[in-house]
Amino acid sequence: MDKFNKLIIISELDTVHNITLLAQSININVQQCSKAVALNSGMLKPGVLLAYPYANKDINKNGVSAELQDLLNKxxxxxxxxxxxxxxxxxxxIAGIRGVIYRDEQLDRxxxxxxxxxxxxxxxxxKVMSELIDTLVQQKLAQNQQTLVVPNTNLLTKQEKRIIQLVAEGSRNKEIADNLNISAHTVKAHLSSIFRKTKARNRVELLRCMQWPKTQESELIKLA
Structure with missing residues (x-):
């Protein structure tokens, strides 16, 4: 996101808030005003970052209040x-809030x-960002697993199943050819057929999509 050129601090106090003084001390273009003034004077425009005083009603385990969500939309x-x-x-x-400054935060922080x-x-x-990213990654992996389409292995021939098993073991085309006593050209032809039937674009996708049920896995081992 681009840099902000102005900081607006919401405060209902008549005196200058400490956070306003701190922003001024580091040469931030800052203005303190009430929420009503900020909403009604056209201040909330692109390039503005808003500092909003936390209240328990604004965000809790039940989510974000309508009042705070309205500000976030602006x-x-x-x-x-x-x-x-x-x-x-x-x-x-998750609510889209860009940061949190706690009441007991040290001034330099x-x-x-x-x-x-x-x-x-x-x-x-x-630590917070790391934990959240890890959670999102795990959710994405779980989602991918749920949406994974398992190919119909009945379309595969015994020879093609043998080749998939060898691919899973890390064998290259020449090694597969030697193992099955066929030419490397024939291996390529079989792989093309396998990719077409499984809708995989390469070996990585092939191994990822071939989530074999136990009975088929045993069958592959016997065929190898």
Whole structure:
């Protein structure tokens, strides 16, 4: 994402908020105002990052409040003054929130967080991001497994099943030819037929899609 050129901090206080002072100290173009002013004055436009004070009602185990979701639909934002014991960072990431600054955060970390997010990056602990990515990867793998189409092995000849077994063992075309006492050209012809029947484009896809049931696996071993 592109860098932000302005930070708007939502605060209902009459005094300047500490986070506003910190942003000013690192030369961030920052403006503090109430939520009503931000919504009604046309401030929420491209290039703006919004800092929104966390409240338990805004995001919890039940999801994101309609009020916060409305803001997220208008402008990228991060939460500040969050409570560690209440807000789960993974919930914020999934909701599309660009970062979380906790109430007990040290000042230097707050400045780092602001700088990081103004450059267009997310601001979350590395462990949090790692765990979330791992979860997403596992979900994707599970989804791929569920949607995997297993070819109809009844279309394969005994010779083709022998060749698939040898491919699974890592044999090259010449080794397959020597094992089956056929020419390398014949092996290529069989592989072309196998790819056509299984709709695999190469050996990797072939082995991935051939999730043999136990009975067929035993049959292949006998045929090899």
């Amino acid at each position: 402008v990228p934002l991060f939460l500040f003054q969050a409570e560690r014991t209440i807000l789960e960072p993974s919930q914020a990431i 707050v400045m780092t967080a602001i700088n990081t997010m103004m450059t267009g990056q997310l601001y979350y602990a590395r």
